[in-house]
Amino acid sequence: MKRIGFLIVLLAISLQSIAQELTVRKLYFEGLKKTKESTLRKMLDTEVNTPLDSTLLSTDIIRLKRMPAVAHAYFTVTPINESECEVKIGVEENFTLIPTLNLWTTTNRRLAYKVGLYEYNLLGRNLRVGGFYQHNGFDSYGVQFEAPTLFSRNFGLAFYHQSWKSEEPLYFDQASANYKYENISYELLGLFQINFRNTIAAGINLFKERYTYLSGHTAAQVPQRLDVNKKLLKFRYTYDDLDYFYHYVSGFKSQLYLQYVTTVNSYQKDFLIAWNDLFYFKRFGTRGNWANRLRVGLSSNIKSPFAPFALDNNVNLRGVGILVDRGTGSIVWNTEYRHTLIDKKWFALQTNVFTDIGSWRHPGGSLSDFVQAKNIHVYSGVGLRLINKKIFNAIFRIDYGYGLTANASRGFVFGIGQYF
Structure with missing residues (x-):
């Protein structure tokens, strides 16, 4: 059991290391109907051509959910290759x-x-x-x-x-x-x-x-x-x-x-x-x-x-x-x-x-x-x-x-x- 636990910890550290090396090559929104994409992009710290930071992304999502226009928001990360990924931010809009x-x-x-x-x-x-x-x-x-x-x-x-x-x-x-x-x-x-x-x-x-x-x-x-x-x-x-x-x-x-x-x-x-x-x-x-x-x-x-x-x-x-x-x-x-x-x-x-x-x-x-x-x-x-x-x-x-x-x-x- 100790050996299995050690392997799990090692795998988590390895995955985190890989994630830290990924670069955000594309960032896009899904679900927008009324809200301008430029308005939401202005609220984000996460940007294209910067290292992927899941903590920063989580903070961005909370910031979006505080906006009256947003009922709910979430993100998904999809690897493009070994060093790049794309980030999708899903938005459910409120009627305002x-x-x-x-x-x-x-x-x-x-x-x-x-x-x-x-x-x-x-x-x-x-x-x-x-x-x-x-x-x-x-x-x-x-x-x-x-x-x-x-x-x-x-x-x-x-x-x-x-x-x-x-x-x-x-x-x-x-x-x-x-x-x-x-x-x-x-x-x-x-x-x-x-x-x-x-x-x-x-x-x-x-x-x-x-x-x-x-x-x-x-x-x-x-x-x-x-x-x-x-x-x-x-x-x-x-x-x-x-x-x-x-x-x-x-x-x-x-x-x-x-x-x-x-x-x-x-x-x-x-x-x-x-x-x-x-x-x-x-x-x-x-x-x-x-x-x-x-x-x-x-x-x-x-x-x-x-x-x-x-x-x-x-x-x-x-x-x-x-x-x-x-x-x-x-x-x-x-x-x-x-x-x-x-x-x-x-x-x-x-x-x-x-x-x-x-x-x-x-x-x-x-x-x-x-x-x-x-x-x-x-x-x-x-x-x-x-x-x-x-x-x-x-x-x-x-x-x-x-x-x-x-x-x-x-x-x-x-x-x-x-x-x-």
């Missing part, structure tokens, strides 16, 4: 022209809707454009353009414009008031990929905010109308070591967000917002997926009803309600186990069980707020996912969250895409 529709109930129980249309692979060149219209008693819209590889594989630009109106609750003096909130913004970001795992985005957002009192509690120190121009400097750093196999994910990812907002008015001061999202995903068998997100955020601790971190159904705790509270600090852990019940060529049905745990620091409060029982919220529940594997991010989700802490609420949460 995606309409969106969301329905929900506003703070005053009014039915609201949001419709949009987004293209994630415009002209087959990894360009992303789209926009939305929203009606929730007020009319809002937004448009976006993202070109992550506009100048090279490593450098691109993104532009966003939004005119947003909504009715939102503000909390102060142990009570609340409803305000009409308006935000008109223009944002420009530079996108830079340092290497395979590390990317940064930085830029500026110029926006105008307006708060108009509608109903509820009033206080002398809180204005019934606030109209101010602001400037937001934005920075995002991403470490991404995730690997995708259709809707299954494994690996680790970290995203750090830094924002500095400048303004001139007597009710709001310049302030800094920072938060970090840590993601960890692990595969279990062929159909199980454990998913985790830990978000830790802090902002300038100004005692104001306009605090930036919200306690909300659609952001952090499923079942808690819409804009239940605000704070100047937030710690949230979302964990869920996803199990695929049906997995066909184009469709998958997935169920999940989850627990969402969060705590907030009140405006003007201390870090001890995070460990006070009244500020800790725990929700648990179950959900369902309907997944089209051939359309980018075509995951319809429904979750039912039930509060486990005192005076907690419960309810359904709908959306497109995984919760995190």
Whole structure:
């Protein structure tokens, strides 16, 4: 047995040595329909007339699978002669022209809707454009353009414009008031990929905010109308070591967000917002997926009803309600186990069980707020996912969250895409 084991090891070393001596004489793609071959070639480190490196090829495949246009990718190596080979990269493309529709109930129980249309692979060149219209008693819209590889594989630009109106609750003096909130913004970001795992985005957002009192509690120190121009400097750093196999994910990812907002008015001061999202995903068998997100955020601790971190159904705790509270600090852990019940060529049905745990620091409060029982919220529940594997991010989700802490609420949460 020892002799057989030695021969196997020797054979593996010999094969590796041969592979290292092979030169890539031809590299081609199979399965492309819309995406331009030149766009994909720009993403690869593997090139013609260079030594074959299977590790480099594997990294290239992961990079391709992160693109919205690619549902799945793989490679095969075929020797041409003793020193040369050809590499085929097989690609299964996503359908990337995606309409969106969301329905929900506003703070005053009014039915609201949001419709949009987004293209994630415009002209087959990894360009992303789209926009939305929203009606929730007020009319809002937004448009976006993202070109992550506009100048090279490593450098691109993104532009966003939004005119947003909504009715939102503000909390102060142990009570609340409803305000009409308006935000008109223009944002420009530079996108830079340092290497395979590390990317940064930085830029500026110029926006105008307006708060108009509608109903509820009033206080002398809180204005019934606030109209101010602001400037937001934005920075995002991403470490991404995730690997995708259709809707299954494994690996680790970290995203750090830094924002500095400048303004001139007597009710709001310049302030800094920072938060970090840590993601960890692990595969279990062929159909199980454990998913985790830990978000830790802090902002300038100004005692104001306009605090930036919200306690909300659609952001952090499923079942808690819409804009239940605000704070100047937030710690949230979302964990869920996803199990695929049906997995066909184009469709998958997935169920999940989850627990969402969060705590907030009140405006003007201390870090001890995070460990006070009244500020800790725990929700648990179950959900369902309907997944089209051939359309980018075509995951319809429904979750039912039930509060486990005192005076907690419960309810359904709908959306497109995984919760995190």
